[in-house]
Amino acid sequence: MNSALILIDIQNDFLPGGALAVPEGDRIIPVVRKLVPRFTHILATQDWHPADHGSFATRHPGKKPGDLIDLNGVKQVLWPDHCVQNTSGAELAPGLESAALKRIFRKGTDPAVDSYSAFFDNARRHATGLGDYLKSHEISTVFLAGLATDYCVKFSALDAREQGFDTWLITDACRGIDLQPGDITRALKEMQAAGVRLTASGDLPG
Ligand code: VGL
Numbered sequence: 404m405n406s407a408l409i410l411i412d413i414q415n416d417f418l419p420g421g422a423l424a425v426p427e428g429d430r431i432i433p434v435v436r437k438l439v440p441r442f443t444h445i446l447a448t449q450d451w452h453p454a455d456h457g458s459f460a461t462r463h464p465g466k467k468p469g470d471l472i473d474l475n476g477v478k479q480v481l482w483p484d485h486c487v488q489n490t491s492g493a494e495l496a497p498g499l500e501s502a503a504l505k506r507i508f509r510k511g512t513d514p515a516v517d518s519y520s521a522f523f524d525n526a527r528r529h530a531t532g533l534g535d536y537l538k539s540h541e542i543s544t545v546f547l548a549g550l551a552t553d554y555c556v557k558f559s560a561l562d563a564r565e566q567g568f569d570t571w572l573i574t575d576a577c578r579g580i581d582l583q584p585g586d587i588t589r590a591l592k593e594m595q596a597a598g599v600r601l602t603a604s605g606d607l608p609g
C-alpha cells in the first residue's frame with residue numbers, strides 16, 4: 404500500500420505579493436519542505452492558464468474579481484489574471500525541491516473551463532491523468548498540501564475521496580482564501596463529511 408504527497412498549486416502567484424495572493428500562503432513552504440524527505444512519491448499540480456482564460460475578470464467587461472458568472476454552463480468565480488503559462492507567477496514557489504517531484508500535473512489550460520481539482524476540470528469532462536497515475540503506481544493513500552484550502556485543495560480532496568483514495572489533509576501545510584469569511588471552515592467541514600481526514604504535519608507517523 405503506497406502513499407503519495409500531492410502539492411496543490413504552490414505557485415508564486417498564490418503567495419504574498421502574487422496576483423492572487425492567499426493570506427499566509429508563504430507560511431506553508433517551510434512545512435512542506437520538512438514533509439518532502441518523508442515521502443518517496445511526491446507529485447504536484449500547477450494552475451496553468453492561457454492569457455485569455457475565462458476565469459479572469461479581465462475577460463468579462465464590467466465584471467470584477469470575486470463576481471460570480473456562468474462560464475459555459477458552469478458557475479464560475481472571477482479571479483484576477485493569475486498563473487499565466489510560462490510567467491514567473493506560474494512557477495512553483497522557490498524552496499520546493501522540484502527534483503524530488505515525480506510528476507507535475509497542469510490544469511486550467513482550457514480557456515473555456517476552470518479546473519480546481521487536481522483530477523478533473525470543473526465541468527468534469529477531462530481528467531488530468533493524476534487518478535490513472537496513482538492507480539498505476541498502486542498508491543491508495545494521498546496526503547494533500549497546498550493552496551487554496553477552500554478551492555483547489557478542497558476540490559482535489561473531494562475527488563480523491565470519490566476516486567476511493569484514503570485522503571489526508573495536512574492542515575498546517577494549507578492556507579485558504581476566505582473570499583467570504585467562513586469559507587475555509589466550511590471547506591474543512593465539507594471535506595471531513597466526505598471522509599477526508601485532517602492531520603497536522605507534526606502528528607504524521609514516522
Ligand atoms: C485556485 C482560484 C483560481 C487554487 C486556482 O489554486 O485554489 N483558486 N485558481
Ligand code: ZN
Pocket residue numbers: 450452458485486511
Ligand atoms: Zn486558477
